[in-house]
Amino acid sequence: MESGRLEGKVAVITGGASGIGLACAKRYAQEGAAIVISDLGINRLEAAAADIRKGTNGKVMFYEADVCHEEQIEALMNAAIKEFGHIDTVLAAAGVSSASYVSGENGEGPVGSDDGQLINKSLDEWNKVLQINLTGVMLTDRLAARIMIDQGTGGTIVNIASSAARVALPGAVDYCVSKAGVAMLTHAFSVEMIEHNIRVNAIGPGFIETPMTQGMQDDADGTEMMLGMTPMGRLGKPLEMANTALYLACDESSYTTGATLYPSGGMHVS
Template identity: 45%
Template structure:
C-alpha cells in the first residue's frame, strides 16, 4: 500500500495526544507530525519513542507523564503545550484501558459477577479521564479565542453490546455521548468535538490474530475480515483535526471498523 502524500494539513498546529506513547495515540502523533504539527505526548508510559518518531518527521515533541484521571495532570499537559509551543489547537484523547483480561475466567467478567472496582476503574479512565482532558483543553482553547478540534477515541463497542465487556462498552458509549454534549456546548464558540470509534485494531490492547478463537469471533462481525491498524485510525483523526476538511463537522463519530455498521 502506498503511503498517503503529506500536504501540511496541520502546518503550524500544536496537538496534545493522551495515550500517545503507543497504539492509536502514537500513530496520530506520527501522522500529525508528517502533516506539520508539533506534539505533546501525555501518557503514564514513557513517550520517548514517540518523540523520536515525531522528530524523524522534522517536527518537535515533548512528553509528560500524565494520569488522565487527575485534573492537575491534564492541566499540566495543556500548560506544557502552551509553554513549549505557545498554543494548543488539536487534542486526541486516546488514553484508555480494556475491561477484559483474557487470562481470567470469562464468567468473572459477566455483570452478575463483576467486581465493582473493576467497573469503576474503567469508567474513571475511559470516561472521566477523557472529560478531564477535554475540560483542560477547552479552557485553553477558549482563552486563546482561535478555536480548535477535540477528537475523543471511543469504540464500536460503545454501540455493540459484548458479553463480558460491560465496563468497556458502557465507557465507550459514554465517550460518544460526552463528545455530542460538548459539541453542542461549543458549537458557536469555534471548538469542534468529534469522536472516532475504531473497530478491532491491532494495538497493545488488542494483540489478537484473526484466526485465533477470540479473533474469529471478532471477524464474524467485521465484514472486511481483518484487524485494522493504528495508522488507519490516525487517518480518521487527521480528517477531524483538519479545520478545512472537517470544518462543518461536530458531534459526530467516525467508524474505521472494517464495515461493522454496514447493516
C-alpha cells in the same frame, strides 16, 4: 506524504505512547503539527517521541500524566502552552479495555467468555474503567477547551470511543458503557462548544492491530471472534484510525461537529 494540513498547529495527544494514539501523533506530525504526547511511563514516552521524530523534522515533546487526575492533565496543558505557546487540537486516546489491562503487557483475551461478566465484577473494577475511559476523556476535553476559549482561536477535539459504544461485547460491559459515554460526551459537549468555534468529534474504531487486541490476535478463538464481527474480514491498522482522526482534526471536516465516525471494517454499529 507531507501536505501541511496541520501546519502551525499544536496537538496534544493522550495515550500517545502506544497504538492508536501514537499512530495519530506520527500522522499529525507528518502534517506539520507540533506534537505533545502524554501517557503513563517516561521510558515509553521517550521512545515514542523518538519514533515520531523519525521521518519528520517536527517538534515533539512528551509529558507524563494520568488522565484520571485533573491536576496532571492541567499540568500537561500548561506544559504544552509553555513549550509551544498554544493548543489547537487535542486527541483523547488514553484508555483501557478492562480494569486489569496494562498496555503492552496483557492484551485482552477473547471477550464473550464468562470472564469479566458484569455480575462478577467488583465496583472498584467498574469505577476504574469508567474513570480512565470516560472521566479521563471529559477532563482532557474540558481542560483543553478552556485553553482554546481563552486563546479565542477555536480548535478541534477528537475523542477515541469504540464500536463498542454501539455493539454489545459480553464480558466487557464496563468498556461498552464507558465508550457509549464518550460518544454522548462528544455529542453533548460539541453543542456547548459551537459558540467558541471548537469542534468536538469522536472515532469508534472496530478491532485494530494494537497492544489492546494482542491477546485476542494471539488466540485462535479471539481472532475468529474479531474477524467474525468484521465484514471486511481483517483487523484495522492504527494508521487507518490516524487518517480518520486527521480528517476530524483539520479544516477538511469544518462542517462536522458532535459526530462519531466508525472506521470499523463494516461492523454493524446501528
